[in-house]
Amino acid sequence: MTPDPRPTLLNAAIDLAARGVPVLPLSAGKRPVGNCRSCSGPTPGLCGGRPNMKTAGPCACPAPCHGWAAATTDPTVLTSPEWARAWREAGAVAYHPGGADLTVVDLDNAAAVTWARATLPPTRTIATTRGEHWIYRAAMTSHTAVRPGVDIKSTLAYARWLGPGTGTMTDLPSAVRALAAKEETTRARTGAGVVSSTPPATWDRAVATGCRHTERYVRTGLDRGLAMVRARTEQGAGSQAFGVAQFIAKQHTTCPGPCGLDTLAQAIxxxxxxxxxxxxxxxxxxxxxxxxxxxxP
Known part of the structure; x- marks a missing residue:
């Protein structure tokens, strides 16, 4: 009989916490467990109504809640009755790199690994299913898709614990910070504003003959996504555009196609x-x- 891995996961979490690394359980789908009842509804919960924890501050809920913000180094919390169900259903352990003053450069494929080996200083590396995690000492802001196949995970993010890795951990290099700096947005010019060199992209049935959704459904989702991108006038618009594109594309994975995703992408x-x-x-x-x-999948 295959041994139950869940006690092993909790033991690994306790060991990491003892070394000052904030940890949390991940579900069998390798995602944080769902928010508690107090925070999953429309009214503000114990954490002040921050369902995605996009603002700084630890999670105050007794059960693991709000993803990365639930990460803790307190063994009494990790072994508490409120966390017991999450550990029973856990499929992996995650940690909050920023909380441990670390940054993870997540290399999602072989090409990204090749780029890192030619560009970044060596540090501790951990093999993943499709690539590698490179761990550096010092925290920074997290960013998605700073280049093809490369994410930066540090503050307000979590990374899956895949073992101690190999190599000597080194300080966070300026080359990694520069990747994030390229993503930071600048204010649009006052007056006429920024004028696109291409005409506005228009989505309609002419470009989406195989889409199973109504035009109203698609346009509503797109408008909401574009509003989220426009709201990022100081920083994070690039990462927000990545998230909006991923979310919209997921809505069409079961369509026979074509769905005109290139037109939606151009609008984003x-x-x-x-x-x-x-x-x-x-x-x-x-x-x-x-x-x-x-x-x-």
Whole structure:
């Protein structure tokens, strides 16, 4: 009989916590457990109504809640009755790199690993299913799709614990910080604003003959996504564009197609550019977002 791995996961979490690494359980699907009842509804919960914990501050809920913000180094919390159900259903252990003053460069494929070996200073590395995690000493802001197949996980993010890895951990290099700096947006010019060099992308049935959704459904989802990108006038518009593209693409994975995703993608790119994201970066982020959704099981 195959031994139950769950006590092993809890023991690994306790060991990491003892070394100052904040940890949390992941579900069998390798995602954080769902929010508690107090925080899953429309009214503010114990954490002040922050369902996605996009603002700083630890989770105050007694059960693991709000993803990365639930990570803790307190063994009494990890072994508490409130966390027991999460450990019974856990499929993996995650940790909050920023909480341990660490940064994870997540290399999602062989090409990204090759790039890192030629570009970044050596550090501790951990093999993943499709690539590698490179761990550096010092925290920074987290960013998605800073280049093809490369994410940065540190503050306000979690990474899956896959073992201690090999090699000597080194300080976070300026080359990694520079990747994030390229993503940061700048304010659009006052007055006329930023004018796109391409005409606005229009989605309709002419480009989506195989889509199973109504035009109203698609347009509503797109408008909400574009509003989220426009709201990122200071920073994060590129990462937001990535997330919007991934979310929208997932809605069409069961359609026979074509669904005109290239037209929707162009609308997201143009919106990101309008708030200051360089067009090459916006294009790369949206393309990667679409690819992530297609590759997801």
């Amino acid at each position: 790119i143009d919106t990101a550019v309008s708030v200051g994201v360089p067009r090459p970066y916006a294009t790369r982020a949206v393309t990667n977002g679409l690819g992530k959704a297609v590759a997801a």
